[in-house]
Amino acid sequence: MALIKCGECGSDVSSNAASCPKCGNPIASAAQVRATGTPITTTQTTAKKFKGQQLAAAGVCCFGVVLMVSGG
Numbered sequence: 001m002a003l004i005k006c007g008e009c010g011s012d013v014s015s016n017a018a019s020c021p022k023c024g025n026p027i028a029s030a031a032q033v034r035a036t037g038t039p040i041t042t043t044q045t046t047a048k049k050f051k052g053q054q055l056a057a058a059g060v061c062c063f064g065v066v067l068m069v070s071g072g
């Protein structure tokens with residue numbers, strides 16, 4: 001059993017806990033935290049979301065080009 005930092009409020013939370021007792025923030029897989037040595041930061045989550053949006057935008061652009069070429 002180890003203590004990890006809550007990503008939301010920064011308080012020490014047991015790695016066995018499913019969520020932070022202070023703010024209720026779900027403790028993302030304790031195994032992942034143990035593997036990397038650091039808790040998952042919100043920055044990484046935001047970056048992943050941003051990358052997904054970029055991919056979606058690129059897909060919409062391609063779809064528009066195809067429509068223009070095929071449909072006029």
Ligand SMILES: [Zn+2]
Nearest residue numbers: 006009020023
């Ligand atoms: Zn918390």
